[in-house]
Amino acid sequence: MAVIFPPWTNRVPPLLALFSLGAVVSGVALVWYYFSPQYTDVGFEPTQPMPFSHKAHAGELGMDCRFCHNTVEQGAHAAIPSTETCMTCHASLSLPQSVPLAAVRMSWEMDKPITWVRVHQLPDYVFFDHRVHFAAGVGCVSCHGRVDEMAVVSQAEPLSMAWCLACHRDATPNLRPFSKITDLTYDPQNAGYDPNQDPKRKRKVEPPLHCSGCHR
Amino acid sequence: MTKLMQPEDPKEAEGVLDEVDRRSFLGVMGASMALAGVSTSLTGCVRKPREKVLAYTRRPEDLVPGEPRYFATAAQLTGGVIGLLVESQDGRPTKVEGNPRHPMSLGATDAFTQASVLDLYDPARVKLPRVEGKVLPFSALEERFEHFKTNLGDGEALALLIDGQESPTLFSLLYELRRSHPKVKIYRHDNACPRNGVAGAGQVGIRGTRPLYALERADRVLCLDMDFLGVEGDVVRNARHYAWRRRITSERDTMNRLYVVEPAFSVTGTNADHRLRLAPSQVGEFLADLIGHMASRGVNAPAGARRPLHAAGRRLPASR
Amino acid sequence: MATPRVSAVEHEANLSDPLSGRAPLLLGDRSLHGITKAVCRPVECVPSRAWTLFFVVSVAMMGLYVLTTAYLFYEGIGIWGVNNPVNWGWAISNFVFWVGISHAGTLISAVLYLFRQKWRTSINRFAEAMTIFAVVCALSYPTIHVGRVWLLHWVFPIPNQMGTWPNFRSPLLWDVFAVTIYGLVSFIFWYLGMIPDLATLRDRAKTRARKITYGIFALGWRGSTRHWKHYERAYLLLAALATPLVLSVHSIVSFDFAISQLPGWHTTIFPPYFVAGAVFSGFAMVLTLMVIARWAFKFEHIVTIRHLENMAKVILLTGMIIAYAYGMELFIAWYGQNPYESFSCANRAFGPYAWAYWIMIVCNVIAPQIFWFKRARQNVVVLFVVSILINIGMWFERFVITVTSLHRDFLPSSWGDYSPTFFDVAALVGSFGLFFTLFALFIRYLPMVAMSEVKAGLPEAKPHHGAEGGSREASATGEGA
Structure with a gap:
């Protein structure tokens, strides 16, 4: 009678057990990483309808973020500026005839909005408010990265719930003086900033950790 | 009904449009869940649906996108006037409340006024002028009015039926009409008026x-x-x-x-x-x-x- | 087939245990080969018509479960009779019922093993199998009653991008761990104990397919002394590991109720009361199935009247504990002078669901009292009828606990009633279908009595036995080789 199970099969059960354990652990790990916004969303860099360069405007020209995104202090959204904002400078000051500006001129003359592709997009069930974060002294750079170095804007942070909670549990490293909120190069750690010692801060920053803080 | 309601899609009201609508996107996502790992490595990204942001060309001066604005106005009901504050979200009236500084409202409203905001979104609401059942653009309407005015004469052939409004502006206009066309007949009829x-x-x-x-x-x-x-x-x-x-x-x-x-x-x-x-x-x-x-x-x-x-x-x- | 039979004289001589003088554990053909043959027969013969009928009916019932569950996922929890205020209905009753049933297996295999109760060997495999199938049925309920089954993985603490964890302070989460671990340990225990017997089946197999199949699951068991040494050690360790689980699982299931603040639930007596109830119902279920199986497969000489009587004694004991718990609930309701608690008790006994309460009392408290009589304990028909009554009574106990406490809320304006829908009934019937289907497969394809352990309990296995020269076969797998 032929041998059905040669001696090497003795090693199969323990190896199989080990393999199953590894499969479960690595399965969880793979989903944990590859299905998370850290992997799927960071680096999202859609092609925009026109080659607007934040690097040129915020970086090289040194314009303040609020010059264009001026509703950040009063509203939930830091609204995309209107065509009028672009034309304030570009109608006369510089490069009025350049090719990249054609879309802006067209929008202005035909009264048609420019259709930007949204980069930083939170789910609809999250209520995010720029105003309160601004008032707490969280810098733009904390969530949007070094926009002043981006010729095309891409998503720098995962914007996942765990990422939000990390700061909500301990906001101190991300707080900065109110005068430096839009300063993308400022680093509160290097500058040795301590929010508790800042006389301009009227109250302690206590971000909500309960569900309805963000899911209202 | 659904078709009529479409222009009032809330997404459009926010100035944000989905390229792929969420439901169909999720459907495709669910079906291709097994392929998700592959597609991530191919496209570099499994992402939420792409949203377009339509910025204003000329943003009204005091408008902050996403923030409500309040307009003081008044409505007429059962012969009386009530002062209102209407909340407007990105140009869409969404809520009617009483104006606390108006003596006839004192900050409150009644059920009719609360419901009146829905009138604005009524699919049967007339959006363009109609003459004899035909929809006309405003320019054509003006022509018609000119024509009408020249043929009016002393107003012998004209009778107006108006409701029980108490608007001084309306009264002054009626007064003017009477003066230029003395034979115009004006009738008021309103059941709700406290006659x-x-x-x-x-x-x-x-x-x-x-x-x-x-x-x-x-x-x-x-x-x-x-x-x-x-x-x-x-x-x-x-x-x-x-x-x-x-x-x-x-x-x-x-x-x-x-x-x-x-x-x-x-x-x-x-x-x-x-x-x-x-x-x-x-x-x-x-x-x-x-x-x-x-x-x-x-x-x-x-x-x-x-x-x-x-x-x-x-x-x-x-x-x- | 010519088999070496123990002579009639020897047989009679060995009938009573020489040390304890008790009745023997085995009757009839007690030779090693005879035991093997009797146990392996149902696995090796063509399935009987009765088995086929039983299997088809069970699968049909299970199909009902699959269909009703599919509709549940499609339509939602609203198809059940649950409502506000009775948010927990049959699903939780059935869950607790099945978890309770599952207790007998571990008690018999682990606790009685540690206490060296030899009589357990004839029934432990059977009871363990029942444990595992009951745990499968029990786990199916929390799985389907969450409503959004595709989010079920949220009950486990898996790292995720939301940075959220299940609520570790909730007894419902403890339940997840307790029942899952219990099912896992029970399964390993059951499987480990079965390895030598699987090897026997492998060695007796006639066809290549059977040889390969049983060979895979026998994990290369050859019956060497080293194998036996490791096996015994592992078995002992697992028994020690499983013993605290007997107490912990149903304690934690009782926390689902006891941790809450509802009158009728919020009592410290719940954990021991639930554990006793679990053993009570588990033994009743083992008894029900055993009475049928020993008759259907002619195991009367392996699962003897003495085994059944011992189980009846355990049922009587745990039944008395249950009765004490019922009484103590009433006593505390009166003695504690809490108006809500006393209302809750009165409502149970005399409210709209009084019929369920009295079914519970009759079945769980009064019916087992007959086991005070030896003749009742030795009468198979009485055993069977009473075990069925206890199964019914214990299901009603869970129903009474769940529904009567919920349906009368603190505010009379929030009072409500509960009645099951067709889908509730279908889910309960269907879970029995699942249970019986698994059972039918078990008795058809696996050895339902632990052959090696039964053999080790024979007088011949004792070191000082056999001065007159009994059977010398030491290995349990000696026959087929």
């Missing part, structure tokens, strides 16, 4: 006005077959004033009393301290009796009210 109130005011010598009740000063309120807290004119103001006199904040405060005589159930009747159910034909008798009672106890009606009271008393049989 009896106006007639009553005329009887006591104040012509062209309608009564406003000073309930905030009344200690005793007698209501004869009238729903002043429910549906009959100025209810918001009446309810506020009536309630003020029932609020006790210190030990010296007193409450008003409400006596209602009515033939049917009404909001006012349910709020009454004493309610008497009487047939409509007997309400007048009740009043006459009451006057007699008051007179016998040496209580006189106010000077202005004496004439109509006597008039009422005359018409009623003396036996009661």
Whole structure:
């Protein structure tokens, strides 16, 4: 009678057990990483309808973020500026005839909005408010990265719930003086900033950790 | 209905459009879940649906996208006017509330006014002018008006039917129309208008006005077959004033009393301290009796009210 | 087949245990080969018509479960009779019922093993199998009653991008761990104990397919001394590991109720009361199935009246504990002078669901009292009938606990009633279908009595036995080789 199970099969059960354990652990790990916004969303860099360069405007020209995104202090959204904002400078000051500006001129003359592709997009069930974060002294750079170095804007942070909670549990490293909120190069750690010692801060920053803080 | 409602899609109202709508995206996502790992490595990204942001070309000066704006306005209801604050989200009216600084609202509204915001989104609402059932652009309408005006003459052939508005602007326009075309006939018709109130005011010598009740000063309120807290004119103001006199904040405060005589159930009747159910034909008798009672106890009606009271008393049989 | 039979004289001589003088654990053909043959027969013969019928009916019932569950996922929890205020209905009753059933297996295999109760060997495999199938049924309920079954993985603490964890302070989460671990340990215990018997089946197999199949699951068991040494050690360790689980699982299931603040639930007596109830119902279920199986497969000489009587004694004991718990609930309700608690008790006994309460009392408290009589304990028909009554009574106990406490809320304005829908009934019937299907497969394809352990309990296995020269076969797998 032929041998059905040669001696090497003795090693199969323990190896199989080990393999199953590894499969479960690595399965969880793979989903944990590859299905998370850290992997799927960071680096999202859609092609925009026109080659607007934040690097040129915020970086090289040194314009303040609020010059264009001026509703950040009063509203939930830091609204995309209107065509009028672009034309304030570009109608006369510089490069009025350049090719990249054609879309802006067209929008202005035909009264048609420019259709930007949204980069930083939170789910609809999250209520995010720029105003309160601004008032707490969280810098733009904390969530949007070094926009002043981006010729095309891409998503720098995962914007996942765990990422939000990390700061909500301990906001101190991300707080900065109110005068430096839009300063993308400022680093509160290097500058040795301590929010508790800042006389301009009227109250302690206590971000909500309960569900309805963000899911209202 | 669905088709008609489409232009009011809330996504559009926010100025944000989905390239792929969420539902179909999720459907595809669910089906290709197994392929997700592959597609991540191929496209570099499994992402939420791409959203477009449509920025304003010229943003109104005080508008912050996503933040509500409030506009003070007024609406007319049952012959009265009510001052309102209307909340507007990105150019869309979403909520109607009372204007606290308007004397006829005092910060509150009634159910009709609350619901009136839906009128704006009524699919049957007329969006363009219609002439003889045909939709016309505004430019064509202007032509028609010019034509109409030149053929009007002294207005012999024109009759206007208007509702019971009290707008001074409307009145001045009507006045102008009458002056240029003296033979224009103007008719007013409005069931909700307090015509009896106006007639009553005329009887006591104040012509062209309608009564406003000073309930905030009344200690005793007698209501004869009238729903002043429910549906009959100025209810918001009446309810506020009536309630003020029932609020006790210190030990010296007193409450008003409400006596209602009515033939049917009404909001006012349910709020009454004493309610008497009487047939409509007997309400007048009740009043006459009451006057007699008051007179016998040496209580006189106010000077202005004496004439109509006597008039009422005359018409009623003396036996009661 | 010519088999070496123990002579009739020897057989009679060995009938009573020489040390304890008790009745023997085995009757009839007690030779090693005879035991093997009797146990392996149902696995090796063509399935009987009765088995086929039983299997088809069970699968049909299970199909009902699959269909009703599919509809549940499609339509939602609303198809059940649950409502506000009775948010927990049959699903939780059935869950607790099945978890309770599952207790007998571990008690018999682990606790009685540690106490060296030899009589367990004839029934432990059977009871363990029942444990595992009951745990499968029990786990199916929390799985489907969450409503959004595709989010079920949220009950486990898996790292995720939301940075959220299940609520570790909730007894419902403890339940997840307790029942899952219990099912896992029970399965390993059951499987480990079965390895030598699987090897026997492998060695007796006639066809290549059977050889390969049983060979895979026998994990290369050859019956060497080293194998036996490791096996015994592992078995002992697992028994020690499983013993605390007997107490912990149903304690934690009782926390689902006891941790809450509802009158009728919020009592400290719940954990021991639930554990006793679990053993009670578990033994009743083992008894029900065993009475049928020993008759159907002619195991009367392996699962003897003495085994059944011992189980009846355990049922009587745990039944008395249950009765004490019922009484103590009433006593505390009166003695504690809490109006809500006393209302809750009165409502149970005399409210709209009083019929369920009295079914519970009759079945769980009064019916087992008959086991005070030896003749009742030795009468198979009485055993069977009473075990069925206890199964019914214990299901009603869970129903009474769940529904009567919920349906009368603190505020009379929040009072409500509960009545099951067709889908509730279908889910309960279907879970029995699942249970019986698994059972039918078990008795058809696996050895339902632990052959090696039964053999080790024979007088011949004792070191000092056999001065007159009994059977010398030491290995349990000696026959087929």
